[in-house]
Each structure stands twice: as structure tokens, then as C-alpha cells.
Amino acid sequence: MKTHLFPNFLTDKLEYKICKNYWETKIEYLLQKDKIINPVQYLNTQYVNGLEQLTGNPIVNYFIKSKNKALRIIQTEPETETVEFSAWTNKFQTDDLDTIELVISLELTPEAEQVTFDFIRKWIVSDFSASVMEKYIDYVYENKKSLQTANMT
Template identity: 40%
Template sequence: MVTHLYKNFLENDKVYKQNIDFWKTIVYTLLSIENITFQNYISPTKKDGSLFKDGNPIYNFKVNNSNRAVRIIQEEIETNKLEFSAWLSTLQLANDDIVDELVISMELSNESVLLTIELINAWIINNFPEQKMEKYIDKLFLLKETIFNATTLTQDEVYA
């Protein structure tokens, strides 16, 4: 069983904003320890100043003086399972800058947050090269399946 967070965030403005603040805190805590500065590269607001509230992205950042970025996409909770995926992508910004982004898509849960932190550490802090990062994403996905699917088994199934 997965412990989901910020349920119904797409339907409730207050919860949506709390969710953004949650990610700001996570990312700031991770990167400030390493003295890494960053900023948004995808605007979270429309021209009229209101928030885009579709969860894509719920949070994003680009490391200053680098072409590396992270986009976190949050989906509405629809299952009791751990829903999580990640991939690398290249994006051309409005100013013609090219960013190499780690894209993470998930239903937010305690478990998916831990996986996200692990991937941000690898991509931004440890600066894994793209090929190594792709392999790491694959390995983490396999571990996710092993660890979190094992928790859904009953005791009888485990000890059979």
C-alpha cells in the first residue's frame, strides 16, 4: 500500500499551492546543501498571472550556469499502487537555449518522493552523464518493481 500525498490537488487551489511549496522545500533542501543555485525554466503562471493547474509541471528548475534541468509532472491519484516513471529529454526554450531535462512523472506518495530525490541527486548533484543516467533510471525502475510489489504480497505468499 502506498501513502499518497496531496490528494485532489487538481481540484483544490489551496492544495495545489501547498503541493508546489512542498516541492520547493524538497528541491531547495537538496540543492542548497551543495550550494547549487537554480530557477524555473517553465513559467508556472499564465499571462493573466493565474497558475497553470494541470500538474505538468507541478515544479521545475534549471541549474544556473548549466543546461541541466528537472521537470516534475504530477498526476491525479487513480490507483493504490506506486505510479512513477522518468526519462531524459531535450527541450529548446523560448530564448533558444537548449536544456537537458530529467522528466519525472508520478502520482505523489512518500515512496515516489524518495525515488524523485534519488534521481535528482544522480542527475544534478552527482552529474551522471546521460548514458549512465538512462541506465540508472532503468535500474531504479526495476528496484521499484521489486521493492514495492513485494510489499503488496500477503504474508502467506511471502513464506510459501
């Protein structure tokens, strides 16, 4: 059985806030450590009436100007007993921004979090191209079964 972190984040507002802060702290620390500065939010996460969405879709999003790359993390409700994640790259074009985003969708377990941060490092710090990133994602996904049983504490 997999342990989900912040399992009630979609029904408990305080837990959602703590969960979001957890992501922000870890990602911003990772970026800062590698001297990647000024990550900014590039997506609107509020409804028109000003309420925050609190859907986890996305839980965090960053555009990193120095790399011209973006990162969107989607945290979904705990539904499975396996290590659940998927990831892809996506061309992001609006009037204001032309970039490529790495999108990672996951149920937050320690194992899926480890995969997520590995993907973030490869995408932002190691600066993988989109095509190399896609191949790497495929490789990790194909070997997903090994994550189910591995001790990844």
C-alpha cells in the same frame, strides 16, 4: 494500499499551493546543501490570461545554470495503488536555452518521492550524463516491484 500525499491537490487550490511549496522547499534545500545556487524556473506555467495552471504538469521546474541541466517534476492525480513513476531525459532547445532536462512524472507517495529525490541527486548533484541517467532510470524501473512492498519510511 499506498498513501498519497496531497491527494486533493488538483481540486483544492490551497492544497495545490501547499503541495507546490512542499516540492520547492525540499528541492531547494537539497540543492542549497550541495552549494548549487540560483535554480530558476525555465517554463511558463500560466495561461495567457495570467491564471496559474494548477495542473501539476509541471508542479515545479528548475534550470541550474552551473550544471546546464534542467529538472521538470510532473505530479499526477492519484489513480493507482502501486508506486507510480516514470522518468526520462529530454533535449530541451529553444531560442533562449539549450540544455537537457530530467523529467519525472509521479503519483506522490512516500515511496515515489524517495525515488524522485534519488533521481534528482544523481542528475544534479552527482552530475550523471544523460545516457548514464537513462540506464539508471531503467534499472530502478525494472526493480520497481521491490518498492511496492518495501518499508521505506
